[in-house]
Amino acid sequence: MEKVTGVGGIFFRAKDPTNLAKWYRENLGIDEVPQEYNAPVWETSAGACVFAPFSEDTQYFGDGKVFMVNFRVTDMDRMIAQLEANGNTVERAPEAYPNGIFAWVHDPEGNKIELWEPK
Numbered sequence: 001m002e003k004v005t006g007v008g009g010i011f012f013r014a015k016d017p018t019n020l021a022k023w024y025r026e027n028l029g030i031d032e033v034p035q036e037y038n039a040p041v042w043e044t045s046a047g048a049c050v051f052a053p054f055s056e057d058t059q060y061f062g063d064g065k066v067f068m069v070n071f072r073v074t075d076m077d078r079m080i081a082q083l084e085a086n087g088n089t090v091e092r093a094p095e096a097y098p099n100g101i102f103a104w105v106h107d108p109e110g111n112k113i114e115l116w117e118p119k
Contacts, residue, residue: 010049033052
């Protein structure tokens with residue numbers, strides 16, 4: 001069976017794609033999509049990944065806006081401190097799980113983001 005090798009991008013609608021991309025860069029370190037095809041894109045630990053907020057009226061991937069992105073982190077305490085220092089409210093999971101620890105934050109447009117520090 002042929003299998004995919006990973007995530008090649010995350011695409012979603014946004015009311016203000018430019019400012020939302022800036023929030024993700026400033027709070028989570030996700031590089032904005034370059035304006036030229038030959039420019040490098042955000043690199044994850046597993047390889048290249050495009051992270052691109054789209055205009056909220058895009059028809060590129062159909063109607064509706066329902067999603068939650070899970071991002072791996074290496075140090076949850078440092079990530080939470082960084083987010084809170086930038087004025088974000090972070091909710092920690094009440095317990096650690098066999099596969100790691102979790103926390104949640106909402107971006108400026110109300111999208112829920114799950115953070116995961118694997119064990």
